[in-house]
Amino acid sequence: MPRKRSLLPRKVITQEDKKISLSLGGGLFILVGAFLVSALFDHFGRLALARPTLFSAGMVSFAIAMRWKLRRYAWFWGTMICFSALHVALILFFPWTTKWVPALAIIPLGTADLYLMLWVLAFVRKIRAKPTDTRILEGMN
Numbered sequence: 001m002p003r004k005r006s007l008l009p010r011k012v013i014t015q016e017d018k019k020i021s022l023s024l025g026g027g028l029f030i031l032v033g034a035f036l037v038s039a040l041f042d043h044f045g046r047l048a049l050a051r052p053t054l055f056s057a058g059m060v061s062f063a064i065a066m067r068w069k070l071r072r073y074a075w076f077w078g079t080m081i082c083f084s085a086l087h088v089a090l091i092l093f094f095p096w097t098t099k100w101v102p103a104l105a106i107i108p109l110g111t112a113d114l115y116l117m118l119w120v121l122a123f124v125r126k127i128r129a130k131p132t133d134t135r136i137l138e139g140m141n
Contacts, residue, residue: 009122056087063117
């Protein structure tokens with residue numbers, strides 16, 4: 001008798017996700033981009049929004065990179081657009097500071113944000129996949 005398929009994902013982080021690394025060129029690109037974004041926000045007098053914008057863009061970009069195999073599916077991009085819109089709303093409607101914030105306070109929030117995005121993507125992937133579509137369901141035990 002076949003096992004009943006649960007809609008709730010059991011596994012969000014895969015072995016492939018644990019192998020992701022960033023090249024030196026990628027790191028330099030991020031560094032220069034962060035400087036330019038910060039300069040732009042400072043020019044318009046909204047420097048307090050630079051940090052949350054960079055962190056949000058980083059987490060959304062990292063989620064896209066981790067699930068790049070799903071790029072051919074419209075539901076993937078629709079979900080990522082929804083995440084981006086939620087991040088924009090959070091940035092615009094939440095009061096931010098330019099004061100120093102310890103990394104131990106920021107890292108858990110970014111990690112939780114990323115994990116939640118990956119969990120929702122796994123959930124949507126299970127909803128959208130047909131039981132015979134192994135391309136979508138691969139790696140989802």
